[in-house]
């Protein structure tokens with residue numbers, strides 16, 4: 059169960075969150091919990107989450123280890139700061155802030171894996187693609203360009219998040235059925251390229267307007283292995299409720 063804080067919370071807010079959140083999930087041992095704070099908050103999050111079992115991840119990396127890339131941050135750097143995970147290809151980066159293409163997603167994933175991070179690769183169709191019945195085509199294209207180029211050994215270490223863009227931050231959650239079908243499609247692409255065992259072992263998270271009041275229906279679907287939560291992960295109580303429903 060993963061929380062993507064996007065561009066919210068200072069280091070001080072981060073410390074406060076963990077003081078409130080840790081007791082709420084102290085008895086949780088049925089799932090992994092990962093929080094993706096802004097990069098500036100990673101050291102505070104790592105310190106605040108020590109010995110809690112909660113892992114910390116970055117929201118983005120550049121693919122080079124170091125160099126003249128003003129404003130960027132590398133996989134090695136966030137790893138050295140204590141992050142163990144990283145989001146790659148979030149739709150806000152693909153479509154709003156950075157125009158990331160599938161080829162960038164592949165390079166960032168490879169860089170994350172070389173640095174020992176677990177990448178969560180985000181895929182999903184936009185509203186107009188959803189309305190035009192093109193969701194499957196988009197997922198197939200994103201898989202082919204961003205994921206299929208991995209080796210089998212690399213593929214075994216990734217997590218995929220299906221995040222339909224029309225459901226992100228809109229309050230309009232995908233129905234368990236829509237999410238489940240998209241996950242099946244992704245798993246079948248994985249099977250074609252990497253084989254049956256690798257596809258069965260792949261964890262696929264759903265993301266997009268996950269809230270305490272819709273988590274139960276989503277988690278009932280065997281195809282949904284967890285969720286990537288934006289807005290509702292900012293509040294310790296609502297994220298704890300979501301985690302407990304996993």
Ligand code: PGA
Nearest residue numbers: 226227266267287288289
């Ligand atoms: P949301 O965001 O839960 O606020 O819709 C999900 C995400 O973008 O990962």
